[in-house]
Amino acid sequence: MMGLSHSVFKLAETTRLGRAERDLVTLGIAIAAIMLFVATGGQVLPDVVRALSGHGSGPDRLLANALVLNVALIIFGWRRYRELTLEIGERRKAEQTARRLAEIDPLTGCFNRRSMASVTNALRHDALSAGQSLAFVMVDLDNFKQINDMHGHSTGDKVLNRIADALRDTLPEDAVLARLGGDEFAFVMPYKPDDEEAIDRQIGEIFKLFATPLLIDMVRIDITMSIGIVSESPTVGPDLDTKDAETLMHRADIAMYRAKKQGKNRFVWFEPNMENELRFRNELEAGIRRGLNHAEFVPYYEQQIDLETGRLVGFEMLARWNSPHLGLVKPETFIPIAEEIGVIAELSEQLMVQAFADASEWNPELTISVNISPLQLRDPWFAQKLLRLIVENNFPAHRLEIEITENCLHEDIGAVRTIMTSLKNQGVRVGLDDFGTGYSSLATLKTLPFDRLKIDRSFIAELGTDDVTSTIVDAIVTLGKGLQMPITAEGIENKDILDVLRRMGRIKGQGYFYGRPESAEQVKKRLQMLGLLAANDGRHAAPALPDGGSHPPRAAEA
Incomplete structure (x- = not known):
């Protein structure tokens, strides 16, 4: 246009x-x-x-x-x-x-993005010259694509028109409304500096306006929106000095996306630290893409122990980012961003290839557990891709166990079952991670062919100090026995927790009590000491484990 x-x-x-x-x-x-x-x-x-x-x-x-x-x-x-x-x-x-x-936007008759900048600059100049404050408000409809997909673009256009008309009717006369494109609106509104709640009241009116579904062509359509607000006043401090309309738009946009991140259907005021967080996130995103190209992501390994015998039975692979600028970065920092920008599958494949190479040097009885993102399970070809990696790297499928979280069970259960069945048919085992914290039910455990239940660390941490938690963990262990599903307990931090778990039965455990996650080189040294490298014949004595016992170095399954 x-x-x-x-x-x-x-x-x-x-x-x-x-x-x-x-x-x-x-x-x-x-x-x-x-x-x-x-x-x-x-x-x-x-x-x-x-x-x-x-x-x-x-x-x-x-x-x-x-x-x-x-x-x-x-x-x-x-x-x-x-x-x-x-x-x-x-x-x-x-x-x-x-x-x-x-x-002018031809659909709604509002100003468009191009004209909104000049109109905002003019209104900003007049308001600040008159000693008034100014608010720029960004309004983005939640899940509007679903409306177009379900009811058609014609209905979607009618919804946009109704929303534009409703906003025009509820805004004061000195406010200016624009449709910036798609399902995004914005308005700029002067207000008295001593009435800072005026904008909150106005936003409240807007949410009240759309609390009732719209009736379009005899179809009821629910509307929710995420709103970001930035304000400027004649006495603004240097942290919020906006200089022009483009800066106002940018900051309101940042606040709006924060509202979406917090769950949608809400409003958020811009704060200076948001800009720094966004800048850091953008740097992380660029760093992740660069890191994938330069093999900066490496696997770390956390020991998994048979609690009954004290033997080392395998490792859980945990992702680490060896960033040249940030140092060693933990997964909670970069995994969500990798999922958002669509590179989680590539990242996971890189890590698994390295893990297969590392594990090929270990005792062949040692297993390796790998966490799988819910986004990967949405790929109908995930099982085939994983099996291809296993074959290409000549890795025994029975040594691999993938862990999926309960959040994955929100996806298409039929598709998840198909993926699990394909992998299990080739020898790959599948565990349910963080059991007890999500939405899985007994019917789900019956429907999906899991091989193992993994109890979340939030339950394990309270063992011995909270009777209710101890009862829940004991019930999960009993459930696993009844379903013939081995149990793994994560987050074992001390001997008291270890003793409680040992009394519950044969369980595989992991946690900082046995040591923190280690690099491939550190694991290799540990296994060499234990006589658990692939070239070893297993006749070396194992060192004492944290509980004070000494056990044979042979790997065992819990």
Whole structure:
């Protein structure tokens, strides 16, 4: 639209210059004709009068012809004047149309993004000059794509029109409303500096307005929105000095996305630290992409122990980012961003390839557990991709256990079951991670072919100090026995917790009591000491484990 408007303005400007040159020529001709008419008329008309009264022979033929020509030129000039008047009127209409195309959203009749910047700058100048504060509010409809997908774009357009009309009706007269594009609106509103709650009240009115579903073509459509607000006042501090409308828009946008991140259907005021957080997040995103290209992501390994025998039975692979700028970064910092930007599958594959290579040097009885993102399970080809990695890296499938969280069970259960079945048929085991913290039910455990239940660390940490928690953990262990699913307890921090778990039965455990996650090199040294490298024959004595016992180095399954 902006490109079209620019072309229209450029064409209009070129045409205007060409016509202006022609108009000057026409004006010159008209002036010359009038001057010539006055000169020739002053000579010809007296001769005509004398001839008619019988006192002369009549005007000079040449002068008479010149006079007739003058009259013709004057008539031509008049006609041209009328044409020019009509032409100017049409030109003004065309310019107004072009301006409207450039400044007004054709669907809703609101200002558009291009014009909103200039309107905001003007309103900002007037408000601050008058000692008023100014709020810029960004409004983004939640899940609007679903409305278009379910009901069609025609219905979606009607929804946008209804929303624009409703916002116009509820905003004060001195506010300006714009549709910035898609499902995003914005308005700028002056208010008194001593009435900072005016904006909160206005936002409250907007939420109240859309608390009732819209009825469009006999279809009830629920509307929720995420709103970001930034304000500026004549006494603004340096941290919030905005300088121009673009800065206001940018900061309101940051606040709006914070509202979405916090759960949608809410409003958030901009704070200076948000900009720093966004900048850091953008740097993280760029760093993650760069890190994937430079193999900066490495696996770390946490020991998994048979609590009954004290034997080392395997490791859980945990992701670490060896960033050249940030040092060693833990997964809670970068995994959510990797999921958001769509590189989690690539990241996971890189880590698994490294883990397969590392584990190939271990005792073949040692297993490796790998966490799988819910986003990976949405890929219908996930099982085939994982099995391809296993084959390409010549890794025994029975040594691999993937762990999926209860959040994954929100996805298509049928698709998850298909993936699990494909993997189990090839020997890969599947564990349910963080059991007890999500939404899985006994029916889910019956429906999906899990091989193991992993009790979340939040339960394990309270063992021995909270009777209810101890009862829940004991019930989960009993459930696992009944379903013939081995149990893993994560987050074992001390010997008291270890003793409680040992009394519950045979369980596999992990936690800082056995040591923190280690790099591949550290694990290799540990296994060499335990005689659990692939080249070892397993006849070396194992060192004492944290409970004070000494056990054979043979790997065992819990």
